[in-house]
Amino acid sequence: MQNDLEFQNQFFLIGLIVIIPLAILYLWRINKRNRKIKLIGNVQILKNSLAEYSPQKSILKAVFILLAIILLIVGAANLRKPALSNNAKSTGIDIMIALDVSKSMLAKDEPPTRLLASKEFLYQLLNKLHNNRIGLVVFAGKAYLQMPISSDWQAANMFISNANPNWVNFQGTSIGEALSLCNRSLDTKEKKYKAVILITDGEDHESSSIEAAKELADDGVIVHTIGVGSIGGVPFSESENNNYKRDINGQTVISKLNESLLQQISTITGGTYHLLKDKNASNQILSNILSTEQKEIKSNSLFKNYHSFYYLFLALAIIILVFEIFISNKKKALANSTIFVYLILLFPSMVFGQKAEVPSISKANELYKKGEYKKAAETYLMLIKKNKNDYVAIYNLANSLYKNKQYNESSKQLADLINKTKNPQLKATFLYNLGMAAIKEKKWNEAESCFKKSLLLNQNDNDARENLQRVYDQLANNSKSSRKIPDSTSQQNPNNKQQHNTKQSDAQLNMLREQEKNLQKELQLKKYNPSSSNEKDW
Numbered sequence: 198m199q200n201d202l203e204f205q206n207q208f209f210l211i212g213l214i215v216i217i218p219l220a221i222l223y224l225w226r227i228n229k230r231n232r233k234i235k236l237i238g239n240v241q242i243l244k245n246s247l248a249e250y251s252p253q254k255s256i257l258k259a260v261f262i263l264l265a266i267i268l269l270i271v272g273a274a275n276l277r278k279p280a281l282s283n284n285a286k287s288t289g290i291d292i293m294i295a296l297d298v299s300k301s302m303l304a305k306d307e308p309p310t311r312l313l314a315s316k317e318f319l320y321q322l323l324n325k326l327h328n329n330r331i332g333l334v335v336f337a338g339k340a341y342l343q344m345p346i347s348s349d350w351q352a353a354n355m356f357i358s359n360a361n362p363n364w365v366n367f368q369g370t371s372i373g374e375a376l377s378l379c380n381r382s383l384d385t386k387e388k389k390y391k392a393v394i395l396i397t398d399g400e401d402h403e404s405s406s407i408e409a410a411k412e413l414a415d416d417g418v419i420v421h422t423i424g425v426g427s428i429g430g431v432p433f434s435e436s437e438n439n440n441y442k443r444d445i446n447g448q449t450v451i452s453k454l455n456e457s458l459l460q461q462i463s464t465i466t467g468g469t470y471h472l473l474k475d476k477n478a479s480n481q482i483l484s485n486i487l488s489t490e491q492k493e494i495k496s497n498s499l500f501k502n503y504h505s506f507y508y509l510f511l512a513l514a515i516i517i518l519v520f521e522i523f524i525s526n527k528k529k530a531l532a533n534s535t536i537f538v539y540l541i542l543l544f545p546s547m548v549f550g551q552k553a554e555v556p557s558i559s560k561a562n563e564l565y566k567k568g569e570y571k572k573a574a575e576t577y578l579m580l581i582k583k584n585k586n587d588y589v590a591i592y593n594l595a596n597s598l599y600k601n602k603q604y605n606e607s608s609k610q611l612a613d614l615i616n617k618t619k620n621p622q623l624k625a626t627f628l629y630n631l632g633m634a635a636i637k638e639k640k641w642n643e644a645e646s647c648f649k650k651s652l653l654l655n656q657n658d659n660d661a662r663e664n665l666q667r668v669y670d671q672l673a674n675n676s677k678s679s680r681k682i683p684d685s686t687s688q689q690n691p692n693n694k695q696q697h698n699t700k701q702s703d704a705q706l707n708m709l710r711e712q713e714k715n716l717q718k719e720l721q722l723k724k725y726n727p728s729s730s731n732e733k734d735w
Contacts, residue, residue, distance in 0.1 A: 205275040205505070212270040216263055223259050227252075254524055261521040265514040272510030288491040289329035290390045291346050293379035294319065294353075297397035297425070299337035299370050300362045300442070301452040304398075304426060304433035307473060311425045312361070314473060315396050318423065319357050322394070322479045323350050329486070332382050335360050336375035338367030342382055372397060372458070373405025376420070380413050388417035390492040394482065395462065396423040396473070399455030406458060410465040419489065420466040421482050425473045426454035565593065570600040595630065604634040625654035629661050636664070641675065644668050 204210065296315065307314040323331065331353045333344040341364065343356050362368075372395070379393045393413065413420055430453030432441040442450045456470075463470040469485055471478035561576035577594035581587055595610035611631040618624050632647030648665035652658060 202276060202278050205277055207274060209270060209274040212273075213267060216267060219263060219266070227256075258521050258524050261517050261524070265517045265521070268510045268514035268517070272507040272514065275505050275507045276510070277505045277507075287328045288493055289326075290392055290486065290489065290491050291330045291332070291383055292326065292391075292486070293332045293334060293346070293382055293393045294357075295334045295336060295340075295372075295375040295379050295393060295395045295397070296357065296360055297337070297370060297372075297375075298335045298360050298362050298364055299398075299400075300368055301370065301398055301400055301433055302425065303362065304431045304452050306427040306431040307425055311398060311473075315423070315425055316357055316360070318473055318479060319396070320354060322482065323353055323357075325479065325483050326350070326486070332379075333357065334375055334378050334382065335364055336371055336378075337362065337365035338369030338371055339365055340371060340375040340378045341365065342378060345382060370397060370400045371405075372399070372401040372462075373407075373409040376406065376409035376413060376462070380409070380416055380418055383416075383418060385416060387492075389490055391416070391418045392468070392486060392489070393418055393420045393466075394423065395420055395459070396425060397459070398426040398452060399424060399459045400452060401455065401458055406462060407465070410462040414466045418466060419468045419485075420462055421468040421485065422459035422463045422470045423473050423478065423482075424454050424456050424459050424470065426452065428454050428456065430454070561590070561593065565597055565600075568600075570597045573597040574601060574603075592627070599630065599634055599637075602637070604637040608634045608638075621654045625651045625658065625661075628654070629658065629664075632661070632664060632668075636668070641668055641671050645672065 296319070298312065302312040302315070303310050305311075327350055330346045330348050331344075331350060332342070332346040333353055333356050334340055335343050343360070343364075344353055347353070376393065376395070383391045410420060430451040432449045433452050434441055460470045462468075469481065471481060475481075561573050561580065564570075564573035564576060574594055574597035577590045577597060580590040581594065584590070591610055591614055595607045595614070598604075598607035598610065608631055611627050611634065615624055615627045615631065618627065628647045628651035632644045632651065635641075635644035635647060645665065645668045648661050648668060651661045652665065655661070
């Protein structure tokens with residue numbers, strides 16, 4: 198089955214090729230940026246400083262732009278569909294129009310000229326013949342087929358509009374040849390459903406017109422003739438210099454309307470004759486055509502007008518471009534794109550209802566920087582409720598709780614992150630802050646474990662090393678203090694118990710110091726940047 202949809206300007210679709218180099222250029226730019234980042238230094242530290250930047254949203258913005266370009270190109274190609282469906286049927290006949298374009302048609306007894314007045318008449322007539330198939334022959338001294346039988350009346354209008362004497366090199370008025378060409382352009386197997394509209398001033402310089410009319414009559418073709426000009430005649434100009442045409446004797450040529458010839462032709466074929474100046478001529482011809490027997494015309498010959506869909510692609514491209522502008526590059530932030538969606542989809546509620554403030558990670562970070570840790574923690578919690586996998590918000594929440602001296606709660610959040618992340622650099626940072634929270638709660642053994650694990654993942658972390666030494670010192674002090682304080686539950690043999698505790702503490706301390714020596718040796722082999730902060734922010 199024939200596909201109705203088609204592109205009017207298919208060559209525009211070649212422009213889709215530009216999407217490939219644009220996509221390659223974008224990927225090259227991303228790769229180049231990543232290489233520059235690696236040259237700067239520690240990639241993870243740089244990423245931590247740009248934690249709010251979302252590469253995924255940056256890619257999404259690029260995809261939107263490419264999609265908008267595709268839509269604009271497809272829109273320019275103008276997808277369209279015929280106005281009538283394949284199942285539509287109508288009745289009509291095949292009509293050939295024979296238009297005289299000889300230079301005598303430039304005479305001005307039909308203002309502005311005979312030819313222009315004839316064109317205007319045909320425009321009006323064609324607008325009433327949409328259910329019929331139409332063809333066009335132009336003639337002067339020779340006849341030429343300009344448009345075969347077709348249902349495209351818009352094309353017929355275009356050909357008629359451009360018709361002029363320059364289309365025919367041989368001057369004169371060969372009506373007989375024009376009629377014969379019209380007859381050959383029609384279906385010669387049919388003896389009906391055919392008509393010719395002949396529009397001319399009738400100045401035939403050959404004697405073949407009557408013979409051609411008889412042939413058309415034998416083949417079942419009805420000829421309606423339109424006389425253009427005046428019986429008395431007028432001179433006419435052959436060029437733009439307004440010089441009238443003259444004969445070989447130098448006399449001005451007068452072009453006259455030959456009504457008798459046109460009347461004979463119409464009578465022979467069973468048609469009608471009309472003067473162009475008759476305002477009812479087109480209606481009378483139409484009435485005669487409609488009164489004749491007509492045939493069923495299949496739908497594939499009725500595609501005279503089209504429904505274009507370019508505006509759909511254009512509108513969608515504009516919407517996508519506007520939407521792209523409102524997309525934020527910030528990770529997990531309330532993007533302006535969300536606000537844009539609310540403006541489109543929730544406009545009534547925004548107008549008549551109260552607008553609720555939705556928190557963003559940017560706002561929470563500002564509260565944290567201002568030292569409003571309690572409010573910052575509350576804002577981070579709201580974000581986590583919306584997205585339980587928002588690791589940035591969870592980490593910043595842990596830091597806010599730490600700053601607010603809620604060390605136990607901070608430790609819970611950090612412990613959860615440590616179990617979820619597989620990135621060694623991030624895990625080292627989480628362990629460091631968990632160790633700081635343990636110090637605040639005087640959980641020295643837990644702090645020792647956190648700092649040791651952190652150093653194993655990131656041996657260049659001088660802050661973790663200094664705090665581990667601090668824990669070692671505290672453990673040593675605790676060990677000394679425990680020697681001086683007798684155990685009330687071991688009164689039966691205090692000397693043996695104290696001796697046992699002393700040996701155990703000394704052994705534990707020696708082991709810790711040995712581990713510290715190993716870490717110091719590893720540290721000397723690597724460079725690191727010391728930090729003055731006690732805990733690490735995102």
